[in-house]
Amino acid sequence: EVHLVETGGGLIQPGGSLRLSCAASGFTVSNYYMSWVRQAPGKGLEWVSIIYSGGGGITYYADSVKGRFTISRDNSKNTLYLQMNTLRAEDTAVYYCAREDPAVETYYMDVWGKGTTVTVSS
Amino acid sequence: DIQMTQSPSSLSASVGDRVTITCRASLSTNIYLNWYQQKPGKAPKLLIHGASSLQSGVPSRFSGSGSGTDFTLTISNLQPEDFATYYCQQSYATPYTFGQGTNLEIK
DSSP: OOEEEEEOOEEEOTTOOEEEEEEEESSOGGGSEEEEEEEOTTOOEEEEEEEOSTTTOOEEEOTTTTTTEEEEEETTTTEEEEEEOSOOGGGOEEEEEEEEOTTSSSOOEEEEOOOEEEEEOO | OOOEEEEOSEEEEOTTOOEEEEEEESSOOTTOEEEEEEOTTSOOEEEEETTTEEOTTOOTTEEEEEETTEEEEEEOSOOGGGOSEEEEEEOSSSSOEEOOOEEEEEO
């Protein structure tokens, strides 16, 4: 069965750093596009970043996190990461990882983790 | 960036009703439009992909239509478990963007 489990969230002071992990089971992370999506308290969904499949691992970011967040994966651990630096109060959210199958005609996030909560506050 | 606008923002309906939620894109997204359902404290769940394709395991009372800039999600014969928040999302171009959500409440 296919699963994604996010870990690494917590309370962090403004300006601090945190690394989120997303462990996958039932499929190979490097064969799929993998995204991070976040949801601030009481707000809607916001796409954060994506890493494409294959060795190149092309990445894209939302403007709100560009230059501060880095998406990566460890193929040996079948795990996706989100390194978050220079955190701001507005980064407070539940962070979800999700997969997309690059082999389908249109792109969609069909498997989601349960999320991990990041709170940025002094 | 492609802006996604959903309407209405909230909707009250009764069990057995038929409801329609619309999503408009600021630029054409072809059929790269997906619909998700989210319940409080839970992760989003994919309902419809490619504007009109029903995700495996999703009840047939959910349907989607549209292409280009205008899309609709229709739920027929509303069931108690359908009361949730619904989001559209374009996957035509990064940055991916979501609509602001439609909160479907029990009347």
